[in-house]
Amino acid sequence: MNFFDALFDAKIVAVIGASNKKGKVGTTVFNNLLRSGVNVIPVNINTKWIGVHKSYEKITDYQGVIDLAIICIPAQFVPRTVEECGHKGIHSVIIISSGFAEVGNKELNDELERVCKTNNVEVLGPNCLGVINCKNKLNASFFKKVPKYDTTAFISQSGALGTAVLDKALLKNEGFSKFISVGNMLNTQFHEIIEYLNQDPETEVICMYVESLKKGRDFIRVVKHTKKPLIILKAGRSESGAKAASSHTGSLAGSSKVYDGIFKQFNILSVNTLDELFSLAKMIKTAKKPESKNVCIVTNAGGPGVLASDACENFGLTIAALPENLKAKLNEKLPSNWSHNNPIDVIGDAMSDRYIEVFKNVSNKDFYSILLCILTPQDMTEPEQTANAIIHFEKENKDKSVFTCFMGGERLIEAKKILEQNNIINFEEPYDFARIVSKL
Amino acid sequence: MNFFDALFDAKIVAVIGASNKKGKVGTTVFNNLLRSGVNVIPVNINTKWIGVHKSYEKITDYQGVIDLAIICIPAQFVPRTVEECGHKGIHSVIIISSGFAEVGNKELNDELERVCKTNNVEVLGPNCLGVINCKNKLNASFFKKVPKYDTTAFISQSGALGTAVLDKALLKNEGFSKFISVGNMLNTQFHEIIEYLNQDPETEVICMYVESLKKGRDFIRVVKHTKKPLIILKAGRSESGAKAASSHTGSLAGSSKVYDGIFKQFNILSVNTLDELFSLAKMIKTAKKPESKNVCIVTNAGGPGVLASDACENFGLTIAALPENLKAKLNEKLPSNWSHNNPIDVIGDAMSDRYIEVFKNVSNKDFYSILLCILTPQDMTEPEQTANAIIHFEKENKDKSVFTCFMGGERLIEAKKILEQNNIINFEEPYDFARIVSKL
Numbered sequence: 001m002n003f004f005d006a007l008f009d010a011k012i013v014a015v016i017g018a019s020n021k022k023g024k025v026g027t028t029v030f031n032n033l034l035r036s037g038v039n040v041i042p043v044n045i046n047t048k049w050i051g052v053h054k055s056y057e058k059i060t061d062y063q064g065v066i067d068l069a070i071i072c073i074p075a076q077f078v079p080r081t082v083e084e085c086g087h088k089g090i091h092s093v094i095i096i097s098s099g100f101a102e103v104g105n106k107e108l109n110d111e112l113e114r115v116c117k118t119n120n121v122e123v124l125g126p127n128c129l130g131v132i133n134c135k136n137k138l139n140a141s142f143f144k145k146v147p148k149y150d151t152t153a154f155i156s157q158s159g160a161l162g163t164a165v166l167d168k169a170l171l172k173n174e175g176f177s178k179f180i181s182v183g184n185m186l187n188t189q190f191h192e193i194i195e196y197l198n199q200d201p202e203t204e205v206i207c208m209y210v211e212s213l214k215k216g217r218d219f220i221r222v223v224k225h226t227k228k229p230l231i232i233l234k235a236g237r238s239e240s241g242a243k244a245a246s247s248h249t250g251s252l253a254g255s256s257k258v259y260d261g262i263f264k265q266f267n268i269l270s271v272n273t274l275d276e277l278f279s280l281a282k283m284i285k286t287a288k289k290p291e292s293k294n295v296c297i298v299t300n301a302g303g304p305g306v307l308a309s310d311a312c313e314n315f316g317l318t319i320a321a322l323p324e325n326l327k328a329k330l331n332e333k334l335p336s337n338w339s340h341n342n343p344i345d346v347i348g349d350a351m352s353d354r355y356i357e358v359f360k361n362v363s364n365k366d367f368y369s370i371l372l373c374i375l376t377p378q379d380m381t382e383p384e385q386t387a388n389a390i391i392h393f394e395k396e397n398k399d400k401s402v403f404t405c406f407m408g409g410e411r412l413i414e415a416k417k418i419l420e421q422n423n424i425i426n427f428e429e430p431y432d433f434a435r436i437v438s439k440l
Numbered sequence: 441m442n443f444f445d446a447l448f449d450a451k452i453v454a455v456i457g458a459s460n461k462k463g464k465v466g467t468t469v470f471n472n473l474l475r476s477g478v479n480v481i482p483v484n485i486n487t488k489w490i491g492v493h494k495s496y497e498k499i500t501d502y503q504g505v506i507d508l509a510i511i512c513i514p515a516q517f518v519p520r521t522v523e524e525c526g527h528k529g530i531h532s533v534i535i536i537s538s539g540f541a542e543v544g545n546k547e548l549n550d551e552l553e554r555v556c557k558t559n560n561v562e563v564l565g566p567n568c569l570g571v572i573n574c575k576n577k578l579n580a581s582f583f584k585k586v587p588k589y590d591t592t593a594f595i596s597q598s599g600a601l602g603t604a605v606l607d608k609a610l611l612k613n614e615g616f617s618k619f620i621s622v623g624n625m626l627n628t629q630f631h632e633i634i635e636y637l638n639q640d641p642e643t644e645v646i647c648m649y650v651e652s653l654k655k656g657r658d659f660i661r662v663v664k665h666t667k668k669p670l671i672i673l674k675a676g677r678s679e680s681g682a683k684a685a686s687s688h689t690g691s692l693a694g695s696s697k698v699y700d701g702i703f704k705q706f707n708i709l710s711v712n713t714l715d716e717l718f719s720l721a722k723m724i725k726t727a728k729k730p731e732s733k734n735v736c737i738v739t740n741a742g743g744p745g746v747l748a749s750d751a752c753e754n755f756g757l758t759i760a761a762l763p764e765n766l767k768a769k770l771n772e773k774l775p776s777n778w779s780h781n782n783p784i785d786v787i788g789d790a791m792s793d794r795y796i797e798v799f800k801n802v803s804n805k806d807f808y809s810i811l812l813c814i815l816t817p818q819d820m821t822e823p824e825q826t827a828n829a830i831i832h833f834e835k836e837n838k839d840k841s842v843f844t845c846f847m848g849g850e851r852l853i854e855a856k857k858i859l860e861q862n863n864i865i866n867f868e869e870p871y872d873f874a875r876i877v878s879k880l
Contacts, residue, residue: 023819160741237754309680
């Protein structure tokens with residue numbers, strides 16, 4: 001079993017430092033794996049039994065084959081244990097233990113690196129949370145629950161941030177394909193994980209929280225050929241942030257300009273917040289990538305139309321000019337006080353038929369690639385019918401990227417559900433639409 | 441009864457254009473007022489009864505005193521009706537009808553202006569949604585429900601945007617003191633409303649959606665002396681936005697630079713989104729205004745600490761250097777691998793006692809004014825106890841502005857409730873904290 005297959009598909013897993021004591025990392029990891037349904041081998045120098053499971057003093061005491069070892073014992077004992085893993089023929093190891101480079105313990109770090117090399121052991125970590133495969137429910141981490149499966153992979157250089165993201169995903173019922181906490185990246189680096197995920201049929205989009213890349217050249221070599229979208233939240237961009245990152249992972253955050261150059265050259269999407277990271281991932285999977293920056297806006301509300309125009313211009317999208325013959329046609333169909341311009345303001349008293357009229361007339365026109373439909377709940381507004389009309393329009397106009405901004409609350413709950421079920425992305429405000437869509 | 445008292449405290453209200461027909465604005469307004477518990481006088485040229493209520497052909501046919509008239513009849517009949525209001529001694533009128541300046545009908549607009557002046561009638565609108573007083577539940581608008589009472593007033597130059605905001609407030613159980621849709625601002629301008637709200641005991645903060653100010657000098661004269669915080673979402677900032685605004689309300693959006701200059705000079709807070717508008721309003725009411733830009737961050741998560749540092753620097757806040765004697769004290773109390781720096785990383789395995797230790801040591805120190813406490817849910821983390829410790833710290837440090845960023849989902853639900861009940865504002869991400877707090 002190669003390294004990544006072991007991480008995500010191991011059938012027999014040793015937990016070195018498995019424990020009976022509540023609150024111990026080794027206890028959590030052991031229990032998580034039991035719940036995953038794999039064969040778990042507890043190893044603990046002081047204990048004969050972990051619950052009803054026979055425990056081994058050393059990994060070498062166990063006679064069978066082991067796919068993956070997870071180490072959660074004090075740092076000073078880790079190198080010797082890795083050596084034993086090597087002797088036992090285990091070449092895939094997750095080291096959860098901390099106390100290496102991140103606390104400035106260079107000596108122990110170097111020793112660990114040497115031991116891994118000599119014994120041909122590949123390591124994720126140390127100082128990491130572990131990995132979760134949300135598809136087969138293999139939880140090789142010390143986070144207690146497995147989010148549902150979805151096609152977004154998330155790689156995090158911060159374990160705590162990983163925990164926050166997983167916990168939020170549980171609450172919001174959002175999912176991942178694989179979650180990987182990389183820790184100190186002693187030998188497994190970002191680029192190797194990206195290479196693996198690029199050929200992983202369960203992953204469509206790769207999201208990353210990055211403080212620093214250690215092997216820039218390898219990273220570039222890999223991302224050059226990566227076909228799946230890559231979205232990165234790069235921390236340590238500012239002077240204070242870089243200082244904080246250095247005391248966090250002990251690594252240099254590097255110049256923001258260099259990173260931005262790389263991101264731009266290789267079409268890596270760069271974001272500022274976790275919300276942006278996962279909104280963008282969702283958008284990439286559900287919406288078409290726009291063919292141009294030209295936006296056509298249809299709205300029943302003047303104010304939000306103005307805000308949308310501001311936001312588009314602010315984020316580099318273009319409010320496309322309406323062709324004269326289209327204006328002439330809309331003049332025939334819309335009330336005389338329509339905006340006569342883009343945004344196409346169908347006026348507050350519009351029912352769904354007026355939206356439908358506009359959709360008919362902008363169908364298969366090439367003056368725009370992105371359609372934004374804004375709706376506010378006036379008395380006569382028909383949110384559900386309008387949502388259905390948008391879905392119909394989207395089906396008939398497969399070359400257009402279609403988004404909505406249904407602004408309101410109570411009266412839009414049903415319509416928003418309809419949009420979501422049909423993979424139309426709705427933004428709360430025009431500003432969010434422009435901010436996110438412009439990233440594509 | 442003066443004009444604003446009539447708008448918000450009328451006891452006897454005439455609805456000119458009251459109707460029996462479902463979906464008509466005059467029907468909604470009439471029913472809203474009935475539900476408000478005021479005495480409603482329907483006026484309709486074609487109908488003798490509106491439900492069980494005797495209707496009058498003309499306003500002058502009614503014999504009693506009327507505090508406020510709301511007009512929702514076709515535009516061309518509005519000037520004559522305003523004249524009749526004047527004759528009848530009604531000097532406070534809301535004109536909901538549209539079809540004036542906003543559709544380029546300058547002639548009708550001028551006539552209406554003249555009639556108002558001649559007859560000494562003050563008008564809100566035309567082309568507006570009306571007003572809602574959330575305290576006494578007087579709904580003089582065509583929005584069907586009244587949000588709960590809170591101390592934020594909202595003035596909107598876009599009726600549809602107003603509807604969106606009200607509908608969302610209902611869903612999120614958020615409230616307002618007064619909602620005012622200004623429409624075309626034929627004679628009642630922003631500055632007059634601000635002047636009124638400034639002395640309104642039910643309003644603490646004034647939020648506005650503005651496309652254009654008509655009377656800049658008057659506006660400046662008033663805001664110079666306004667003691668209550670003013671937050672403005674100014675639309676039409678970009679070229680495309682200004683163009684859209686001009687076709688929306690027929691008014692010039694004006695130069696962004698001029699607006700920014702005014703906003704800055706008079707401490708008006710300027711925002712980009714509705715979310716920012718109301719988040720900031722909430723913050724102003726609940727959090728202390730920071731005395732300096734110096735931030736002290738306490739976190740159990742390195743990554744979010746880095747993100748917070750980036751965000752602070754990005755938005756002009758300062759990560760304060762830790763005094764040497766404080767570092768020495770923290771060295772005694774925290775594990776050796778704490779960050780030795782600001783952000784104060786108490787390390788992922790921190791329970792609430794470690795946070796409490798830091799709070800004790802930064803209490804009554806003057807190297808910072810803003811405390812940001814970050815928490816991610818690790819296995820041993822104690823979110824509720826930590827929340828309580830923050831509340832205690834805040835009570836003991838009344839000169840500090842205290843915020844939290846509890847990042848996660850399921851495991852933080854209770855802690856977030858505790859924070860909210862004690863008026864500590866929690867941000868989902870450090871970026872949001874810096875973006876909003878820097879506005880103060």
